[in-house]
Amino acid sequence: MNNVSRLKKVLENGEFAVTAECGPPRGADPESVVKKAKLLKNNVDSVNVTDNQTAIVRMSSLAACALIQGMGLDSVLQMVVRDRNRIALQSDILGASALGIRNLLCLSGDHQSFGNQGQAKGVFDLDSIQFVRVAKNMRDEKVILGGDPLSSPPDMFIGATANPFADPIQFRAVRLAKKIEAGADFIQTQCIYNLDRFETWLNMLRERGLTEKTFILGGVTPLKSPGMAKYMNNKVAGIDVPEELIKRMEGVPKDKQRKEGINICVETILRLKEMPGVKGVHIMAIEWEEAVGEIVERSGLLPRPSFD
């Protein structure tokens, strides 16, 4: 298979990239993946497939990516280090590349105690930074960990995540620098609601010259209700929803709240587009893929570039 990463092409061409998240089903039905992918087709450059997110058992991200690639879309394979040791991670990178998957996002993953398998043994053999480096060495040096050569290297555009809202803030730029040094070609951030804090973080990166060394995609999640905004602020570690946004969501009648959530999301993207150093947006419309088309269109990001 000779395909190349569409995401990489878009970014390298200097276009503002658009990716969106797709959570695989809690079952074996390929149709649900196909349905979600259809909603995203032509609206985004690449579809991120989550890996047993929140530690809940779902269809494997590798299988779901293969289904999506089969529909002619570009996919980003998310892989967490929670469930697989270095043998399995490296093996799955090779398998993914063989199936034509061209983007990899390396994450630590939500801790197993959060999901529906609380008695599982967490693996965490590598951390996400080590994993990025392993993937890069497989691709660029054609070796696996320990130095044994590969008969043929995987072809992967390698990504990592960053959370501009986590603590300690002074260390966040150091950690991102390490991810880039390890080999992260692109970075997808946690959902952005607090644009001030995001800009503070971005400035820290600019000071270190990091925004020139990797492609940063800002993460956004449209809010569905004030309840969701409060829940994310209080219950989801590492998410910061400012009080004024919660108030704004509370201030509209119930049947207009989703609309308002989309409005906020579009406004955020318009701001992100203006920020030097932000090269794209990653839309995580959780179980609301229908919203993505409207968000992308209203953000002035359609049509997506074509390379044919």
Next chain:
Amino acid sequence: MITAEQKPIDEIRNMIAPYKRILALGCGSCVAECAAGGEKETAMLASALRMAAKINGEEVIIEEKTIDRQCVNEFVIPLDDIMEKYDAVLSLGCGAGVQAVADMFPEVPVIPALNTEFMGETKDQGYWVESCIGCGDCMLYYFGGVCPLTRCAKHLLNGPCGGSMDGRCEVDPDVPCAWQLIIDRLSRFGALDRLEKIYPPKDWSKKEGCGPRKIVREDQQK
């Protein structure tokens, strides 16, 4: 030290049910420090078991004894003199103690009375925390004396995950984020630069080895 907690009494009663002459064997070291299997706890457990047996009209002899260390053969050998009186041992040692006693007395069933938990510190009265998983290659120097393999829920070696907030761990807000502690300590010593490098994947063969690990030191052998 090694920490442990006593198993529920019903579980213990089920395990000892087939036996009539039982030695409740305490250990005076780690498990005494964590108030799970020392002399006092052994006396209390033995008496609770005798009481329960009596209420249920069961004919059973339960005697108690505490030795200094169940995990060191020298301390276990003298039990040879009394062992013939018993048809089972209920050990209040840690998992290593239970097995050391069982190895010494292959004919006698040795039953664990404790759940062995971790290597840790006594922080306060009645409060113990895990601080080392015995990885076989100590990295505490690099991390300012805070072990991320043990104290970070994701064993991260290259900095905090995206869930670290206000110094708390995302996995359990009652637990401090190990990485916040590491950064605080290293910045106090002006040694934050230790965190700029990428620490490579851990060599787990030093922990996992090939089955159980052992230390052989000829200089210590007679």
